[in-house]
Amino acid sequence: MLARRGRTRRPAGGVDTVLLCGASTSGCVRATAVDLIQSDLAARVVADACADRDAVQAEAALTDLRAKYCDVISERAARALLAAVEQGVS
Template sequence: MAGPHGEAFSGRVGWGSRPAVLVVDLVRAYTADGGPFALPDPGPALAATAELVAAARAGGHPVVWTVVRYAAGLADGGLFVRKVPALAAFAEDAPGGWGELTLSPQPGEPVLVKQYASAFFGTSLAATLHTAGVDTLVVTGVSTSGCVRASAMDALNSGFRPQVVRQACADRSVPLHEANLADLDAKYADVVDLPEALAHL
């Protein structure tokens, strides 16, 4: 049944012929007990992401990881660290190892360091993907409303087909996660379930 906006939203960008998996900020700050951004239940998203990474590796598709890191003293944190003071946990001299990845990249898989929400902003991600012939970006990680959302939007802006995997993302509450997936699916990405993504990888 068409909504009040008729066919205005929720078209499909679909899958191209060359997918890559992007693992956004899946670090201890979100996944470990006591982390500054600790999620209520990171287990399912971690497991789904691990499945997608394994499928991409088996299929010969690129896997790219992102982490957030700031210089000691947050000199490169800009206004983002003023807006979200807990980001100080990602400074080079911060205790706790909160910026360490929860899952392990393999040799040859790029780990992009970023300072802002989007994996594309101020990084070499678009060039890396274009050079590898990638046309479809499978987006996983945390948080759905933050870095996943920003990265999916910028994937679309950069000419890639964003596929956000529902089970492979997480946020600080289920309603926030679901609301952002609904809005992403309406405007900026295809939100897909894990089995569909695995089948394409």
């Protein structure tokens, strides 16, 4: 997502879903997921590719994301989604 001058631009190429991962699940990953949902884009957080200061915080953030905002998926599921897109199956 790109925010410029108070407007948000959608990604090019008909993107409607974003796979998220990162080193601050409770911070950046969660904030990005919320931003995506508010911009009418689907977010899927790849749990295996996220971390936080400690495991309890990471799991709490994933639980919150799962309950309120988006799908939380495994790396295996993410790879399957990407393979489907590459094959034009999505």
